């Protein structure tokens with residue numbers, strides 16, 4: 453069994469409303485996959501399905517060769533939108549440690565170091581070093597920048613040696629060089645540890661060179677394939693149900709032009725140009741190339 457995730461004829465609904473349907477996909481073990489699409493297209497819903505938190509309304513899903521619920525213990529998951537209040541005193545390293553203990557906030561580290569505790573600490577240190585966060589992991593997490601916090605949440609999902617990592621927008625407060633750096637790191641984890649990584653991303657360009665595959669949700673549908681096969685005018689036009697252009701710059705950036713409003717099904721999508729909006733695959737290279745926001 454080499455498949456990490458398969459969906460066949462899959463449909464998902466939330467609150468009685470369909471999110472996407474007719475989705476067939478197959479992700480192999482050890483692949484680095486980005487999940488793309490406009491806000492509300494059902495990217496996080498897809499992760500909920502893979503985690504067994506949301507049953508499909510139709511169709512089948514298999515995760516690491518079994519039902520999603522059964523596979524969940526072998527998955528590391530980083531949910532969307534996490535932030536720590538500036539007054540949070542828990543150290544970064546303790547947050548990583550929580551991924552191991554699955555415990556509550558404020559868990560004291562054992563004072564008398566049993567071999568088990570020592571092994572746990574070594575594992576935490578290893579994954580912290582893996583993401584290059586050693587320099588600030590001992591500081592209270594509330595005093596770290598958004599990007600530093602983000603970086604420490606990846607080892608939290610990684611510390612239990614999962615076979616699959618599901619990361620919901622892990623790059624969202626990182627500047628462009630750091631988006632690429634984290635993508636390179638994630639690719640290395642894929643390659644060296646054989647972990648399948650499914651990463652929800654807002655802008656594909658900084659990570660394009662690292663990906664094996666993309667899953668693109670829009671207009672109530674979903675398609676998957678190699679990035680440059682999916683991010684194509686005809687594929688996206690079909691998916692959105694309106695004309696979409698894809699332009700490739702000399703530097704290899706993909707620019708998607710003409711995406712309708714996020715909810716392709718809620719009317720009012722005259723196919724007007726959103727070239728300056730922050731669409732999932734950025735329509736405006738200047739937006740993405742402006743670099744660090746702060």
Ligand SMILES: Nc1ncnc2c1ncn2[C@@H]1O[C@H](COP(=O)(O)OP(=O)(O)OP(=O)(O)O)[C@@H](O)[C@H]1O
Pocket residue numbers: 466467471489490491492493494495496497498532
């Ligand atoms: N718990 C819920 N109850 C009802 N509707 C929900 C629920 N969660 C999500 N939805 C709806 O399901 C649709 C898909 O949401 P989802 O969170 O999967 O989108 P997304 O692609 O992850 O968007 P974003 O880019 O904003 O994170 C949206 O229309 C959303 O409003």
Ligand SMILES: [Mg+2]
Pocket residue numbers: 495496497532620
């Ligand atoms: Mg989401």
